[in-house]
Amino acid sequence: MQGLSRQIxxxxxxxxxxxxxxxxxxxxIERNFRxxxxxxxxxxxxxxxxxxxEVKCRxxxxxxxxxxxxxSKQQKIAFAAQKFLHERSISSLAxxxxxxxxxxxxxxxxxxxxxxxxxxxxxxx
Numbered sequence: 471m472q473g474l475s476r477q478i479x480x481x482x483x484x485x486x487x488x489x490x491x492x493x494x495x496x497x498x499i500e501r502n503f504r505x506x507x508x509x510x511x512x513x514x515x516x517x518x519x520x521x522x523x524e525v526k527c528r529x530x531x532x533x534x535x536x537x538x539x540x541x542s543k544q545q546k547i548a549f550a551a552q553k554f555l556h557e558r559s560i561s562s563l564a565x566x567x568x569x570x571x572x573x574x575x576x577x578x579x580x581x582x583x584x585x586x587x588x589x590x591x592x593x594x595x
Contacts (some may be wrong), residue, residue, distance in 0.1 A: 491523070498514050508545075509547070524570070542554065547567060
C-alpha cells in the first residue's frame with residue numbers, strides 16, 4: 471500500500487509541475503518517457519528550448535539539492551533524453567535539464583523550479 475501511495479504522490483506532483491509549466495509558457499511534449507536505461511518525468515518546450523524535467527516530491531519541506539538528484543540519476547535522465555531526441559530526429563533545439571521540487575502535497579503545495587539543474591557531457595551548452 472505504501473508503494474501505491476508513493477505512486478499517487480508522484481503522479482500528483484507531475485500533474486502540478488505540468489500545469490505550472492503550461493502556466494509559464496511551456497508546451498508539454500511528453501510525460502513519463504521511458505526507455506531501457508532511463509526515464510524523464512516531463513519533457514516540455516518553450517520557444518527554442520527543450521527541457522527535460524525531473525520531478526521530486528516531498529510531503530514536508532526538507533529538500534537538500536545534493537540529495538534530490540544523484541549523479542547516477544542524472545546519467546539516466548541524460549541517456550533517456552538522448553534516446554528521445556534520436557527517436558524523434560530532434561537536433562535544432564537547445565537542451566536543458568531542469569528539476570522541479572514539489573513540497574507539501576496538500577492544499578499548500580509549493581513548486582521550486584530549477585533551470586539548468588545539471589549538465590551532461592553528451593550535450594553542448
